[in-house]
Amino acid sequence: MRNVVIGLGGMYDKAPPSSAFPTLRRLFTNEGYLSKLQNSGALPILLPVVPEEDLEQLVLLCDGILLAGGPDIDPSFYNEERHVLCGPSDREVDRYQLQLFYLARKHRKPILGICRGAQLINVAQGGTLHQDYRLQSEKAVLHPDYENWGSESHTITIACDSKLFGIFQNQTLGVNSLHHQSIATLGKDCIPTAVCCDSSIEAIELSSGAWCLGVQWHPEAMGSGMDCLFDAFIDEARKANT
Numbered sequence: 020m021r022n023v024v025i026g027l028g029g030m031y032d033k034a035p036p037s038s039a040f041p042t043l044r045r046l047f048t049n050e051g052y053l054s055k056l057q058n059s060g061a062l063p064i065l066l067p068v069v070p071e072e073d074l075e076q077l078v079l080l081c082d083g084i085l086l087a088g089g090p091d092i093d094p095s096f097y098n099e100e101r102h103v104l105c106g107p108s109d110r111e112v113d114r115y116q117l118q119l120f121y122l123a124r125k126h127r128k129p130i131l132g133i134c135r136g137a138q139l140i141n142v143a144q145g146g147t148l149h150q151d152y153r154l155q156s157e158k159a160v161l162h163p164d165y166e167n168w169g170s171e172s173h174t175i176t177i178a179c180d181s182k183l184f185g186i187f188q189n190q191t192l193g194v195n196s197l198h199h200q201s202i203a204t205l206g207k208d209c210i211p212t213a214v215c216c217d218s219s220i221e222a223i224e225l226s227s228g229a230w231c232l233g234v235q236w237h238p239e240a241m242g243s244g245m246d247c248l249f250d251a252f253i254d255e256a257r258k259a260n261t
C-alpha cells in the first residue's frame with residue numbers, strides 16, 4: 020500500500036542576502052510541517068504556484084492538503100481596506116492558496132489549516148479577519164507570544180461536540196500562539212470549535228463536505244502532544260483515498 024500523500028501549499032520568499040542569488044524568490048515551507056507529517060506516516064510534497072488547471076492535476080495526486088502558516092492574507096480577499104496594523108501580503112500566493120483550497124474541496128480532499136491556513140479557510144468561505152489582535156474587542160491575551168515559540172502560551176476551550184474534541188479528548192488544551200490576526204466573522208459552514216478566554220477563535224471546522232479543520236496555533240512547533248492532530252488528519256486522508 021502506498022503512503023498517504025499530503026500536498027502543502029508553497030509560499031514565496033526572497034532569498035537571503037547571503038545567498039548566491041539574493042534577488043531570486045524561493046518557494047518554501049517550514050520543516051516542522053514536513054517532519055510532523057512524516058512522523059505520522061505521510062509523504063509530504065510541496066506544491067508550486069502553477070495555473071489552476073495544473074494545480075488541479077497536482078491536487079488529484081494528493082490525498083489531503085495542508086495549508087500552512089505564513090504572511091497576512093491581503094484584506095481585499097475579504098473586501099476590507101488594509102489597516103495600518105496589517106502585515107505585508109503576497110496577493111499571488113493568496114490567490115493560489117485560495118484556488119488550492121477550492122480544488123481540494125471540489126475533490127473532497129481532507130484539509131488541515133494551520134494559523135494563516137485556518138484564516139484562509141475562513142476567508143475562502145466568505146468570512147473576515149481581525150487585521151490585528153489589538154483590534155478585537157477584548158485584549159486580555161497576548162496572541163503573538165514569540166517568547167513561547169514551541170510551548171504553551173494560553174489555553175483554549177474546545178467544544179464537546181467537535182472533531183477537535185474527538186482528537187484531543189479534552190475540553191482544555193494549552194497551545195502556543197504565534198498569530199497577530201484572528202477570525203472575525205465566520206464564513207459559510209465554519210463552526211468555531213475552540214476559543215481562548217478573550218473569545219478569540221482558535222479553531223474552526225467546516226460542517227459540510229470533506230473533513231476540514233483549521234487551528235490558530237502552531238501544532239508543528241509543539242511536542243508530541245500535538246501528534247494526534249496530524250494522525251487524525253492523515254487517517255482522514257487515507258480514508259478519503261480508499
Ligand code: MN
Nearest residue numbers: 162195196215
Ligand atoms: Mn492564540
